[in-house]
Amino acid sequence: MFPSILKASLLGKAQKKGLVEICLHDLRDYATDKHRQVDDVPYGGGAGMVLKTEPVVKALEDVAQERGKIRRIFFTPQGRLLTATLAREWASYDQLILLCGRYEGVDERVMDSIDEEVSIGDYILSGGELAVMIFIDVVSRFCPGVVGDARSVEEETFENGLLKAPQYTRPESFRDVGVPSVLLSGHHEHIKKWQRQQSLERTLRKRPDLLEKAELTDEERRYIRSLQLNQ
Ligand code: 6GU
Numbered sequence: 001m002f003p004s005i006l007k008a009s010l011l012g013k014a015q016k017k018g019l020v021e022i023c024l025h026d027l028r029d030y031a032t033d034k035h036r037q038v039d040d041v042p043y044g045g046g047a048g049m050v051l052k053t054e055p056v057v058k059a060l061e062d063v064a065q066e067r068g069k070i071r072r073i074f075f076t077p078q079g080r081l082l083t084a085t086l087a088r089e090w091a092s093y094d095q096l097i098l099l100c101g102r103y104e105g106v107d108e109r110v111m112d113s114i115d116e117e118v119s120i121g122d123y124i125l126s127g128g129e130l131a132v133m134i135f136i137d138v139v140s141r142f143c144p145g146v147v148g149d150a151r152s153v154e155e156e157t158f159e160n161g162l163l164k165a166p167q168y169t170r171p172e173s174f175r176d177v178g179v180p181s182v183l184l185s186g187h188h189e190h191i192k193k194w195q196r197q198q199s200l201e202r203t204l205r206k207r208p209d210l211l212e213k214a215e216l217t218d219e220e221r222r223y224i225r226s227l228q229l230n231q
Contacts, residue, residue: 001129011137014146022136025063030055039102048104056099056110063097072097072115074106075128075135079117082135084158086118090135091142098135100128161214163207165198200224 006012006022014020028036032054039049064070071093080086090096099114120131140146147153157164168179182194200220203210204227211224 002133005133006136010146011140014140014143017145019145020140020143023063025059027051027055027059030058030062042104046104050104051102051106051110053107053109056106057113060097060099060113067095070095070097072099072113073135074099074101074110074114074117075119075131076101076106076117077119077122077124079119081122082118082120082131082138084138084156087135087138088142090139096139098132100132102127158210160199161210162199163202163210165195165202196220197223201227204228 002022002024006015011020011022015022027038031038031052037052038055039051042048042050060072064072073090073096075098118131118135120134125131141153153159155164166180168183172179172184180194182190185191200211200216200223203214204224216224
């Protein structure tokens with residue numbers, strides 16, 4: 001599942017430039033039986049299979065031996081929710097081990113070898129792989145040099161706790177719908193102010209929950225209140 005995603009676009013370039021290195025390890029390589037089995041039936045009964053302790057712990061130890069001390073993250077719907085703030089923090093680590101959950105669960109004793117559990121949202125994926133790929137994409141964007149223009153990261157939605165202002169490119173008019181004139185004015189201060197107001201307005205309309213945590217000036221709070229009154 002991984003190569004096509006990892007080769008594509010920004011991540012592909014980041015790896016070519018040596019800014020990010022991603023190594024894949026197959027748990028089956030650490031199985032001890034001839035069928036290279038990594039899962040087994042659950043003690044106590046129940047649906048599905050459980051990922052076995054031995055191959056997982058061996059894999060974690062093997063990678064750690066090769067790489068030195070390394071933070072181990074397990075991907076599970078029970079983990080801490082992935083956010084931009086946490087992604088920035090994880091990007092500051094030199095190395096991470098990302099362990100995909102699979103099947104109906106993982107033997108609980110694996111958790112003794114895990115530093116942190118991460119989830120990407122309140123829904124169930126059929127496997128941790130997609131979550132890990134999303135994690136790699138999100139976290140890589142915070143690694144220096146991966147996003148060519150650092151402003152793209154700084155100005156992005158969620159960076160200041162608000163949604164991003166609407167954006168436009170040519171043509172100036174599409175089926176009689178124009179571009180807001182302030183964006184054509186060349187007046188940077190006016191543009192900045194307009195974008196900030198648009199951010200506030202959009203966030204209020206689409207994600208009001210974000211406003212509770214956003215860092216706002218008194219003037220911005222007054223602006224939001226005036227929007228609420230006009231609703
Ligand atoms: Cl990390 N794994 C699975 N299987 N489902 C999820 C998830 C992870 N995050 C949200 N749903």
